[in-house]
Amino acid sequence: MKTTVIGLGLIGGSIALDLRKAGIATELVGVDLNGANAAKAVTLGLVDSIESEGTAITTSDLIILAIPVNALAQLLPSVLDSIKKKAVVIDTGSTKRMICRAIANHPNRGQFVASHPIAGTENSGPEAAFEGLFRGKTNIICEKEKSSKEALELAERIFTVLGMSTIFMEPEEHDKHVAYVSHLSHVSSFLLGQTVLDIERDEKNIFALAGSGFASTVRLAKSSPDMWAPIFEQNSEYLSQALLEYIMHLQKFQYFLMKRDGKELQRIMKDANRIREILNGIEYKQTKLVQEK
Amino acid sequence: MKTTVIGLGLIGGSIALDLRKAGIATELVGVDLNGANAAKAVTLGLVDSIESEGTAITTSDLIILAIPVNALAQLLPSVLDSIKKKAVVIDTGSTKRMICRAIANHPNRGQFVASHPIAGTENSGPEAAFEGLFRGKTNIICEKEKSSKEALELAERIFTVLGMSTIFMEPEEHDKHVAYVSHLSHVSSFLLGQTVLDIERDEKNIFALAGSGFASTVRLAKSSPDMWAPIFEQNSEYLSQALLEYIMHLQKFQYFLMKRDGKELQRIMKDANRIREILNGIEYKQTKLVQEK
Numbered sequence: 001m002k003t004t005v006i007g008l009g010l011i012g013g014s015i016a017l018d019l020r021k022a023g024i025a026t027e028l029v030g031v032d033l034n035g036a037n038a039a040k041a042v043t044l045g046l047v048d049s050i051e052s053e054g055t056a057i058t059t060s061d062l063i064i065l066a067i068p069v070n071a072l073a074q075l076l077p078s079v080l081d082s083i084k085k086k087a088v089v090i091d092t093g094s095t096k097r098m099i100c101r102a103i104a105n106h107p108n109r110g111q112f113v114a115s116h117p118i119a120g121t122e123n124s125g126p127e128a129a130f131e132g133l134f135r136g137k138t139n140i141i142c143e144k145e146k147s148s149k150e151a152l153e154l155a156e157r158i159f160t161v162l163g164m165s166t167i168f169m170e171p172e173e174h175d176k177h178v179a180y181v182s183h184l185s186h187v188s189s190f191l192l193g194q195t196v197l198d199i200e201r202d203e204k205n206i207f208a209l210a211g212s213g214f215a216s217t218v219r220l221a222k223s224s225p226d227m228w229a230p231i232f233e234q235n236s237e238y239l240s241q242a243l244l245e246y247i248m249h250l251q252k253f254q255y256f257l258m259k260r261d262g263k264e265l266q267r268i269m270k271d272a273n274r275i276r277e278i279l280n281g282i283e284y285k286q287t288k289l290v291q292e293k
Numbered sequence: 294m295k296t297t298v299i300g301l302g303l304i305g306g307s308i309a310l311d312l313r314k315a316g317i318a319t320e321l322v323g324v325d326l327n328g329a330n331a332a333k334a335v336t337l338g339l340v341d342s343i344e345s346e347g348t349a350i351t352t353s354d355l356i357i358l359a360i361p362v363n364a365l366a367q368l369l370p371s372v373l374d375s376i377k378k379k380a381v382v383i384d385t386g387s388t389k390r391m392i393c394r395a396i397a398n399h400p401n402r403g404q405f406v407a408s409h410p411i412a413g414t415e416n417s418g419p420e421a422a423f424e425g426l427f428r429g430k431t432n433i434i435c436e437k438e439k440s441s442k443e444a445l446e447l448a449e450r451i452f453t454v455l456g457m458s459t460i461f462m463e464p465e466e467h468d469k470h471v472a473y474v475s476h477l478s479h480v481s482s483f484l485l486g487q488t489v490l491d492i493e494r495d496e497k498n499i500f501a502l503a504g505s506g507f508a509s510t511v512r513l514a515k516s517s518p519d520m521w522a523p524i525f526e527q528n529s530e531y532l533s534q535a536l537l538e539y540i541m542h543l544q545k546f547q548y549f550l551m552k553r554d555g556k557e558l559q560r561i562m563k564d565a566n567r568i569r570e571i572l573n574g575i576e577y578k579q580t581k582l583v584q585e586k
Binding site: 209212217218222230236253263271 | 415470488537539562569571574
């Protein structure tokens with residue numbers, strides 16, 4: 001089927017690669033506001049050709065939206081206005097409330113499947129795309145009852161082809177959960193980076209002492225501000241709540257640190273150690289999914 | 294030479310493996326307060342045999358101390374009291390002020406080299422040890438002028454054998470810098486883990502949404518509380534300072550988040566993005582060191 005990917009970055013580009021390989025996208029068209037990125041996507045073989053947004057939207061059977069969430073909330077209504085009768089539109093946004101709200105009463109709501117395939121790296125742009133990015137990861141579909149049976153079936157088939165397991169959730173629940181397990185860790189990483197860069201102005205060569213632990217904790221601080229600022233804005237209440245809880249925990253820790261209360265510090269760290277089982281669980285699940293493929 | 298490693302965990306065990314391989318430790322003795330760990334270290338081949346602390350200390354030519362920093366500050370003076378005339382003692386502690394202070398006026402101060410080989414993983418215990426842990430990493434030696442020429446030469450030879458580049462620093466400077474680039478990232482990770490575990494009590498299945506970004510940011514929360522609590526206590530002033538700056542940056546971010554000031558959020562993230570070059574620099578340096586070996 002004729003497939004259009006709007007937004008040819010890490011996510012859109014990687015989906016394009018997998019959909020072509022699986023034979024789902026027999027004609028693969030790209031759309032990108034950034035002309036240089038669009039050209040690169042063709043050179044890299046992510047898509048066959050570039051079309052104007054208008055042409056691509058009105059002639060495709062499947063449209064994947066992989067653009068920043070602010071652009072997504074703006075563009076989605078007009079996409080649904082002009083698509084073909086049986087076309088299916090799938091988004092990949094990291095927030096779901098604003099997006100679902102934007103098309104809640106649209107007559108073609110049934111042709112849209114609100115999705116969030118949870119995968120990524122700290123890199124962005126068409127060069128960052130690669131085959132298999134989504135393998136073993138989790139996909140969320142929201143408001144599945146508002147999508148038509150046909151649209152939902154195609155979306156589920158696509159995410160299965162990408163190697164993902166899909167779970168269903170309401171937009172509120174989705175946005176709250178990702179605030180904690182995804183958005184908060186990005187914020188903590190960005191600000192850790194900033195704190196250390198800040199002190200470096202006075203303390204030269206501080207990074208000579210940075211090891212792999214620091215690198216791992218601060219990795220997400222490399223992420224794209226253009227992509228993350230709109231996500232944070234759209235999820236500001238839940239993220240704010242998560243951030244305040246994080247700050248509260250840090251302040252409590254700082255209090256025990258000033259008191260040199262080693263016992264209490266140790267108790268907090270032992271509690272946090274439980275994350276080990278959870279991380280092992282995530283790894284186990286991903287390995288299992290990859291092996292099953 | 295007869296080498297004793299006191300503390301047979303990740304650090305001590307990994308040093309033992311490399312020193313035997315390089316032919317420096319012709320007789321390799323282990324000491325560990327934990328009998329089970331001591332036995333495991335022999336079974337795993339980290340050391341040849343276990344001796345009592347007293348025997349090992351009075352008969353060895355080289356003593357490596359790889360125990361938690363509180364135990365280190367306590368044990369070090371008595372080690373220097375009873376070593377052989379030309380024996381050399383090297384520590385591996387992550388703080389340096391308290392340790393250097395503990396033996397500042399010891400008559401055998403010259404036989405000691407205050408070191409911090411910056412390497413590690415989130416795992417601990419003898420099973421976590423492996424050959425090559427230190428390759429490409431940085432080692433810090435403090436107060437080098439207080440070590441004898443012979444002791445310093447042996448220490449430098451050992452760290453070169455481990456594949457490390459050594460830089461020299463005063464204990465104050467060391468403790469301040471590691472507060473930012475190592476201790477703070479551990480705290481940020483421990484508390485991120487705690488925040489998310491906390492919310493999980495109310496929000497079941499929240500971890501279904503956790504991806505590789507979360508895993509990377511929270512990895513250090515798996516670290517050993519027994520090892521880290523004494524480090525944090527000994528470095529509490531500098532770490533407190535770093536932590537307060539981190540909290541201040543987080544609070545500022547939260548303020549712009551509540552205001553939905555996307556521009557300011559983006560500016561902060563762009564600033565933090567500079568960490569990319571620095572991380573690339575660390576990687577480049579490590580790769581170069583490994584290749585040179």
